[in-house]
Amino acid sequence: MQKKALLAGLFLMILILSVLFFLSISNVEDSPDSCLPPPTSIFRLVNKDINQSHSVSVIINDPSNNTLAKESYNLAPYGSTKSTFVITSETSTTTNPYYLIFNVDDNISSEIAVNVSYHSIPEFHIDPVNGEVSLYIYLLNGDYGCKVE
Numbered sequence: 001m002q003k004k005a006l007l008a009g010l011f012l013m014i015l016i017l018s019v020l021f022f023l024s025i026s027n028v029e030d031s032p033d034s035c036l037p038p039p040t041s042i043f044r045l046v047n048k049d050i051n052q053s054h055s056v057s058v059i060i061n062d063p064s065n066n067t068l069a070k071e072s073y074n075l076a077p078y079g080s081t082k083s084t085f086v087i088t089s090e091t092s093t094t095t096n097p098y099y100l101i102f103n104v105d106d107n108i109s110s111e112i113a114v115n116v117s118y119h120s121i122p123e124f125h126i127d128p129v130n131g132e133v134s135l136y137i138y139l140l141n142g143d144y145g146c147k148v149e
Contacts, residue, residue, distance in 0.1 A: 039086035042098055042116045044139060047075035049128035056126070056133070059101040060085050068098075075126070087116060100124075102133035110134065 047054050053076050060069040060083070069085040087096055095115045102110040104126060110133040114122045120138040127134060 039088045040116075040118055041082040041084070041086055041121060042096070043083045043100065043114070043121060044080060044123040045073065045075065045083075045133070046080040046123060046125050046136070047078060048125045049131075050077045051128070053077060053079075054104050054126055054131070055106065057103045058083070059103075061099040061101070063097045063099065065099065087118070104131050104133060108132055 042060065045056065045058075053074060055072070055074050057070065057072045059067055060071070061067055071084055073081050075081060095117045097113065097115050100112050100114060102112070102124070104110075108131045112124070112133070112135055114135065116122065123136050123139050124133050125136040126132075
């Protein structure tokens with residue numbers, strides 16, 4: 001009787017350890033490399049002029065100078081916005097080159113080439129002195145792996 005109880009306990013312990021082992025192995029489908037990142041804006045724009053609103057239009061071109069999108073914004077003093085044009089997992093590579101043409105208040109143009117990825121997006125500032133748009137910094141984008149449940 002003791003021998004049967006010992007064998008049953010040993011069998012149960014092996015069964016539990018086997019189940020725990022298989023549960024602890026992550027599913028390949030749940031690995032961060034297999035999760036599609038969310039759509040990401042290709043830039044952020046900040047009006048650094050604390051005294052005046054600015055009207056800004058942006059033409060977004062690919063490296064071959066094909067127009068991908070045209071956007072317009074009205075930014076209040078020290079206001080900010082993100083591009084409505086996004087990169088998605090279907091349209092992205094590791095780094096996506098874009099050529100941006102900014103027109104501020106219908107008279108001041110800035111042409112800037114940038115590289116955008118899911119890890120960082122460029123932030124542009126409208127200069128309060130001359131009204132030009134300039135690349136300020138690349139912002140780190142958050143984690144884009146699978147959601148933890």
